[in-house]
Amino acid sequence: MEPTLGYLVWRLSMKWRSSVDRALAPLGLTHAQYVVLASLSGLSARGPEPSQRQLADHAGLEPIYVSKLARALENASLIERPVHPDDPRAVRLVLTDRGRKTVAEAIAIVHALMAEQTAAIGGPKGKQAKEFRETLLALLGENPSP
Structure with missing residues (x-):
């Protein structure tokens, strides 16, 4: 029997998450913490620091989960959580100075991991990867960026 698309998507997401967890363990980060830090880094580079809610919406995570992750990242001195003005x-x-340094290291690690794990389809910039990205965006109901 041929595996279903749902099963394959689930397996791929679990493989990716566990690979990122292992790769970022030396930095003391989990995949979920990385998502918060990398999203925060990207959003902050484009404008003012986001609220927890804005980051949750951007990352596709539940606000309560972002709150829990943010507390852990604050305890690790990677972020601060001042009251919104x-x-x-x-x-x-x-992001704290330590957080900016850590997220830069983490992003480099994850990009290298992505290159390694997408080598079979021509790497992250390859034609197959681009088509796969567009397919995933369509399945998520999101428009591909130009």
């Missing part, structure tokens, strides 16, 4: 009920997420 426009809404005292919300907090902003801000």
Whole structure:
């Protein structure tokens, strides 16, 4: 019997998550913590530091989960969580100097891992990878970026 698409997507996501967990373990990060740090880094580079809610929406994570991850990252001195100036009920997420250094290292590690794991389809910039990315975006109901 041929495996279903759902089963293959699940296996691929589990393989990716566990590979990232192993690769980032020396930095003391999990895949989920990496998602928060890398998303925060990207969002902060494009504008003001996001609120936890904005980061959750961007990363596709539940706000309560981002809150839990943010507390752990704050305890590790990788981020700070000051009160949002426009809404005292919300907090902003801000990378510390240590957080910026750590996320830069983590991004380099994850990019190398992506290159290794996509080598069979021509690497992350290959034609097959581009088509696969567009397929995944369609399945997620998102528009591919130009």
